[in-house]
Amino acid sequence: MSRVVGRGELERAVIEALWASGTPMTARSVTESLAGRELAVTTVLTVLSRLESKGVVRRTRDGRAHTYQAVAGRAEHTADLMRQVLEGAGDRDDVLTRFVGSVSAEDVAALRRALDER
Structure with missing residues (x-):
């Protein structure tokens, strides 16, 4: 049975993944780094978009995809x-x-x- 995760907890997990990486990541690579959470890439994209609108992450076009990185440490x-x-x-x-x-x-x-x- 999957555990319901709060929005704040998921945002924290995503930004932690970006900090741990230290390099820009695609939504797919962020999703893969959150192994065991059974998240869809679209869910992670929504969280990344929310974090971008808050000014916490920066999105950059990389070919057909986008990469994301934390704005600050x-x-x-x-x-x-x-x-x-x-x-x-x-x-x-x-x-x-x-x-x-x-x-x-x-x-x-x-x-x-x-x-x-x-």
């Missing part, structure tokens, strides 16, 4: 998501204070180093 993408969440926060000071209070000592040290380098 994993770290840059994650930092952008964090920025978007912070921009939507009502009280940024409170959110940042709560965030710093919830992370490990190692993360606090990494944040301190990043702020010192800035």
Whole structure:
């Protein structure tokens, strides 16, 4: 029996496949890299199209097919998501204070180093 997969989970799996590859991939190669998920290429094409409209992937014509690649690396993408969440926060000071209070000592040290380098 096939498990129903949420849209967010599938988008994450597709972008993870693109990051793991490090090179442009066709929808068929992305589908093949997601072995065990029993996905149709058309489903992956829909996800890739959605990610392209969000500005997460770039589509390039390659002969009769298209290839797709991530616009940004994993770290840059994650930092952008964090920025978007912070921009939507009502009280940024409170959110940042709560965030710093919830992370490990190692993360606090990494944040301190990043702020010192800035």
